[in-house]
Amino acid sequence: xxxxxxxxxxxxxxxxxxxxxxGISASEFMRRAALEKIEDELDVRAAEKAYAxxxxxxxxxxxxxxxxxxxxxxxxxx
Numbered sequence: 001x002x003x004x005x006x007x008x009x010x011x012x013x014x015x016x017x018x019x020x021x022x023g024i025s026a027s028e029f030m031r032r033a034a035l036e037k038i039e040d041e042l043d044v045r046a047a048e049k050a051y052a053x054x055x056x057x058x059x060x061x062x063x064x065x066x067x068x069x070x071x072x073x074x075x076x077x078x
Contacts, residue, residue: 005030015030
């Protein structure tokens with residue numbers, strides 16, 4: 001699929017120069033930048049959801065407790 005993006009000549013030069021500096025095409029830079037922006041937004045939403053779940057049930061466990069719960073580590077007394 002081909003997409004068209006309308007930007008100023010100044011922005012176009014900046015993007016092309018930046019992409020060239022990093023050894024990629026302007027198209028590849030724009031693709032990566034767009035996907036990174038989407039990924040960042042999804043990460044923020046996941047973090048907000050996790051925080052809301054925590055606030056609803058603020059129970060926490062230490063690493064040691066989780067290890068025991070998952071059967072990865074044993075009690076020090078055992």
